Amino acid sequence: MVKNQQRVYRYIVSLVPNRADAEDLFQQTCLTLWEQWDRYDPALDFVPWACGIAHNHVRNFYRKRENSQLHLDPDVIVSLSTESMKMQSGSDERIEAIERCLQKMTPRNREVLESYYGGRSITEIAGRSSTPNAIYKQLDRIRAALHQCVTARLAGEGLQ
Known part of the structure; x- marks a missing residue:
C-alpha cells in the first residue's frame, strides 16, 4: 500500500x-x-x-x-x-522507459544531466574542462537522444 x-x-x-x-x-x-x-x-x-x-x-x-x-x-x-x-x-511505463534509457547513456552524459537537474549551474558543470556554451549544446543533444530513446521504447510497447 x-x-x-x-x-x-x-x-x-x-x-x-x-x-x-x-x-x-x-x-x-x-x-x-x-x-x-x-x-x-x-x-x-x-x-x-x-x-x-x-x-x-x-x-x-x-x-x-x-x-x-x-x-x-x-x-x-x-x-x-x-x-x-x-x-x-x-x-x-514512461518512467520505466526513462530509467532504461538513462542506463544506456554514457557515464559522462548521465553525470551532466544529473548535475543540471540536480540544481548545479551550467558554469559549475562546465568547470575548467569545458565552456558553458558547450554544456548547453551537450544538454540539447542528451535531451534529444533521451526523447528519441523513450519514444522508441513506448512505441515498441504500444503506449505512445
Whole structure:
C-alpha cells in the first residue's frame, strides 16, 4: 500500500477539487483498504483495486453533498476514473522507459544531466574542462537522444 499511496491519492484529487475533502476521502479509503485487505487478490494489480474503493468513497461523498455547487453524474465519475487509470498506467511505463534509457547513456552524459537537474549551474558543470556554451549544446543533444530513446521504447510497447 505504501508504495502506491501517492497514485491512489492523486486519483482522488483528480476527482475532488477541495484538498481537505480529498485528504478525508484518502483516509477513509486507507481505512477501508485495511479492513478489506483479506479480500485483495495479490495476483491482481493493487492500484485498480484500491482506486475502485476510492471511487466508491468519492461517489458516496458526492451523494451526501446535496448542497454542493459541483454535481457530477456517476457516469461522469466513472469516465473520469477510467481515463485517470489509463494515464497512471502510461506514467509507469514512461518512467520505466526513462530509467532504461538513462542506463544506456554514457557515464559522462548521465553525470551532466544529473548535475543540471540536480540544481548545479551550467558554469559549475562546465568547470575548467569545458565552456558553458558547450554544456548547453551537450544538454540539447542528451535531451534529444533521451526523447528519441523513450519514444522508441513506448512505441515498441504500444503506449505512445
